[in-house]
Amino acid sequence: MIVLVGFMGAGKTTVGNLLAARLELPFADSDRVIEHRAGRPITQIFAEDGEPGFRALEHQVIGELLDGPEMVLALGGGAAEHPQTRDKLSADPVTQVVYLQVGYAQAMQRVAGDKGRPLLARPDLAAVYERRLALYARVATLTVPTDDRRPETISQDVLAGLLSFYGPNGQWCPDQEGRSHADRDVAELRGRFRRDQPLPLE
Numbered sequence: 486m487i488v489l490v491g492f493m494g495a496g497k498t499t500v501g502n503l504l505a506a507r508l509e510l511p512f513a514d515s516d517r518v519i520e521h522r523a524g525r526p527i528t529q530i531f532a533e534d535g536e537p538g539f540r541a542l543e544h545q546v547i548g549e550l551l552d553g554p555e556m557v558l559a560l561g562g563g564a565a566e567h568p569q570t571r572d573k574l575s576a577d578p579v580t581q582v583v584y585l586q587v588g589y590a591q592a593m594q595r596v597a598g599d600k601g602r603p604l605l606a607r608p609d610l611a612a613v614y615e616r617r618l619a620l621y622a623r624v625a626t627l628t629v630p631t632d633d634r635r636p637e638t639i640s641q642d643v644l645a646g647l648l649s650f651y652g653p654n655g656q657w658c659p660d661q662e663g664r665s666h667a668d669r670d671v672a673e674l675r676g677r678f679r680r681d682q683p684l685p686l687e
């Protein structure tokens with residue numbers, strides 16, 4: 486399992502999709518699975534059940550996804566605040582938790598005005614951000630900065646990081662810019678994560 490964590494606007498969904506395509510793995514975004522399960526958008530869940538209601542469902546859905554087939558999984562920005570979710574992320578040694586770092590100012594620029602992100606209404610959002618930084622770092626097995634960087638570059642950095650863990654005896658061969666990867670190494674990485682099972686999205 487490759488799990489992406491980080492604050493809103495870090496690019497978890499965009500980068501996760503790129504990674505999944507490169508690794509030929511399924512991709513899931515916990516927020517979309519939660520919405521599907523609840524039959525309501527995130528904003529409506531927050532409005533009707535409050536943030537605690539959303540968090541309970543989030544924890545449950547993420548637990549199930551982590552127990553399911555291999556995939557690239559993007560978690561909502563608050564998921565790492567749940568201690569049991571953190572424990573679960575750390576429990577499986579094969580699971581790689583990728584922390585996409587984003588500065589507060591850039592995160593706000595990226596998500597400004599997004600009506601689908603109820604957390605933006607919180608007056609203490611900057612404090613929430615600060616509080617979470619240590620939690621993301623605690624669960625991460627790999628950290629990649631994203632400020633002023635394109636999703637493709639970030640995705641390549643993630644692959645490079647994963648390959649440095651998994652490449653066969655460090656045989657990963659970057660090109661002259663150190664950014665692309667030999668197909669055989671990506672195939673090797675893919676083999677580590679792939680299991681041919683359907684996704685339990687229902």
Ligand code: S3P
Nearest residue numbers: 492493516561562563602603604
């Ligand atoms: C949240 C982030 C959102 C979503 C929900 C709460 C948060 O996900 O889970 O609105 O607490 O930071 P993204 O990080 O994908 O925006």
